[in-house]
Amino acid sequence: MFSRLREDIECIFERDPAARHIFEVLFTYPGLHAVIWHRMAHKLWGWGLHWLARVISALSRWLTGIEIHPGAVIGRRFFIDHGMGVVIGETAVIGDDCTIYHGVTLGGTSWKKGKRHPTLKNNVVVGAGAKVLGPIDIGTGARIGSNAVIVKSVPDGTTVVGVPGRVVQQRELETNDKRQAIASKIGFDAYGTTPDMPDPVAHAINCMLDHIHKVDSKMEEMCGAIKTLGAEIDTDKMPHLSACEILSGDDELAQERLDTGSGENPPEK
Numbered sequence: 215m216f217s218r219l220r221e222d223i224e225c226i227f228e229r230d231p232a233a234r235h236i237f238e239v240l241f242t243y244p245g246l247h248a249v250i251w252h253r254m255a256h257k258l259w260g261w262g263l264h265w266l267a268r269v270i271s272a273l274s275r276w277l278t279g280i281e282i283h284p285g286a287v288i289g290r291r292f293f294i295d296h297g298m299g300v301v302i303g304e305t306a307v308i309g310d311d312c313t314i315y316h317g318v319t320l321g322g323t324s325w326k327k328g329k330r331h332p333t334l335k336n337n338v339v340v341g342a343g344a345k346v347l348g349p350i351d352i353g354t355g356a357r358i359g360s361n362a363v364i365v366k367s368v369p370d371g372t373t374v375v376g377v378p379g380r381v382v383q384q385r386e387l388e389t390n391d392k393r394q395a396i397a398s399k400i401g402f403d404a405y406g407t408t409p410d411m412p413d414p415v416a417h418a419i420n421c422m423l424d425h426i427h428k429v430d431s432k433m434e435e436m437c438g439a440i441k442t443l444g445a446e447i448d449t450d451k452m453p454h455l456s457a458c459e460i461l462s463g464d465d466e467l468a469q470e471r472l473d474t475g476s477g478e479n480p481p482e483k
Contacts, residue, residue, distance in 0.1 A: 215253075218290065222249055225291040229313055245294030248280035255284035286320075289336070296342075303331035305349070308338075315342035315360070323348040323365070335370070 226243060227233050239246060251274035258267040267284035275281045279298040282288075286302045289310040294300055296316040302308070305328070306320045314320075318340050322330035329349045334340070338352050341360035346352060350367040358364060359375030359382075368374050373382050 218253065219250070221291050222246055222293075225293050225311070229293050230295060244278035244280060245297040248274055248278045248282060248294060248297060248300075249288070249292055251278070252282045252284065252286070252288060255282075256286070256288070259284040286331075305329045306331035307333040309334055309336040309354075311337045312339070314340040315344075317343040319345045319347070321345065321347050332364075 223236060223239055223246070226239050226246065233239050233243075251270060255267040255270040255274070258264075258270065264284075271282065271284045280294060280300045282300075282302045283304040283306070285304040286306045286308070288302075288308045289312065291311045292308060293313045294315075295313065299317040300314060301319045301321060303321050305322075308320075312334050320332050320334070324330050332346045332348065332350050332352060334346075334352045335354040335356075337355045338358070339356075340346065340352075340358040341362065343361040344358045344364065345362070346358065346364045348365055350365065352358065352364070352368045353370035353372060355371045356368045357373040358368070358379070359373070361377070362375050362379045363377045364374060364379040366379070368379070368381075374380065375382050
């Protein structure tokens with residue numbers, strides 16, 4: 215229980231730049247409170263104590279403004295941001311590392327018993343006010359735009375917006391993971407990768423992140439080439455060497471520059 219609680223708190227710090235202190239998160243984040251109450255209610259639901267589970271669920275709704283049926287299955291590191299008006303139905307299934315914003319409904323479209331609510335796979339983001347309805351699958355890494363209405367399954371790595379939902383971008387998951395890593399490295403917040411941002415701006419930023427990733431890869435290759443020459447270098451204070459000298463294989467010239475200590479920050483031998 216405490217391990218899960220620690221994960222839930224850590225994911226809030228990763229995804230919400232407004233989070234400043236652990237006590238602030240523990241006492242003022244209704245999304246975290248709702249998840250904690252749900253984990254208790256879901257355990258009781260699994261033990262067959264349905265009435266008691268529903269009472270805890272109702273209490274949680276009254277305290278947080280978030281309604282999660284105790285039968286819903288929720289994975290690890292689930293974050294509800296702001297949370298007011300969120301509704302999650304009985305047969306909904308949510309994978310790991312998912313994020314949903316206020317006003318989201320994971321609801322049903324049928325009165326028949328059985329599976330009637332959506333399944334969110336891992337790393338899904340659902341924007342504010344979106345409605346995801348019916349026994350549909352939202353693929354890994356998918357992004358649902360704010361106020362979108364989704365009634366059909368969404369493929370992996372897809373951005374969907376509008377009423378009814380339509381695909382506006384099919385993203386390659388591997389490329390998206392690289393962009394996320396670069397964005398985190400340069401301090402770019404998570405909201406820039408959500409579909410809430412206008413498409414032209416998102417496209418421009420993605421191009422920039424792709425370029426930074428290529429530059430980063432080239433720098434790593436250059437560091438590796440320098441180390442093969444036998445030099446011990448501090449990567450934070452690299453010597454000023456021409457990339458052409460290293461990448462062209464001019465070992466003799468590069469070694470001479472290293473030996474003479476030329477450059478702004480000569481390496482320590």
